[in-house]
Amino acid sequence: MELGYVLHRWPFQETSLIVELFTAENGRIRTVAKGAKRAKSPWRGILQPFTLLELEYRGRGELQTLTRAEVSAPLLPLSGKMLFSGFYLNELIQRCTGPMQPADELFSAYQAALAELSQLSQSAPSAALEVALRRFEWALLEHLGHGFDWQACAHTAEPIQAQQRYGFIAESGFVQQADGPYLGADIIRCGDGYWDIEVPLSLLKAVMRQALRPHLGATPLKSRSLFSTGTGSIGTGQ
Template structure:
């Protein structure tokens, strides 16, 4: 008996053999799942793998690479264009690079779904990206406190901090400039999910770049380079 189909999104696809595709999917039940989508590029295909389209899918196979046996659209897809499109591709690439195949991530699945809805709905892009980056780190076990420093002391709004991969935030007692390090007030605003101050977004961008960089390694993100090719007036601030 074949398993019941479950919710999923296509994160990445590449050609495979004559008419098939290798797809990376974010699934509700098993997290990142890699599969062969047979006939995905054939002339008689009913559905092709497209990002941001909610699907119901099922698989067969015991190896890490499964075979897709069923796929159907399960709702309205997120229409992303321009800055929101590249932002969505950035989220997809983060998930492909950082998730372990077969590890269920239901909270991240819900966070990803919400992020797509917010991007498609015209919400401000930066808070969506920063919030998702933090949720990704936290759910993968890479999170750290935004309200206490490495010594267990409360983060002070007027103090500057530095982040270390080994133990988190540490006070910066002799900053070389007033803007050096990370603002304590911005860190507390991040913890409260308050993105109203521009300084919070700047601090969050710097902190997330540092924290994600530890786990992404030296290989650059393709989505970031695509975004950088846009005219300066339309780039916004992906990351």
């Protein structure tokens, strides 16, 4: 038995669903839930995003057969901006991670992000939501092996200087650049690993967007359209 969440699902044949799951032990897993669309299916209404499930599945290859799914914790009460943000996290996992790869730390970061989103009200400052998303994006980069140093230049290992300006290179880090968009003092403020609403959020968002771009590819994120049509842009994806 594993604990996990539904990332996405879509119809399969007449009565079944393809359900993409996310667990700590095996990361992203694609399963077929046979008969899940039938009126009397025990899974009807259960296979929803943002509900912690007890899961069992079996099979060979990348498409497994779901054999058990029971609610372990209630559906998190996400709505509006928080719901769109949850879909953004799910899409990042789908787009950036490979199938059947352990993801203990990323799973913990995902749970922490969902818990934080569930505690934010619709009237909460946008900065609080931004910080929650940036923390998860950083955890994702570290999971992918592409975390970078906030305290030193990528190519020289020299400490970031507060009065100097810097550019950023994806999968590498910060580089000194006379007309660079980022001030060293702002980079240093982000480098202690403790991000709150007092850090330069515009820098964090811009850097995370650059850092994630190679992993997301050229196709626009579907979840981003929810922000643009409903609440304004929050995620860093294209």
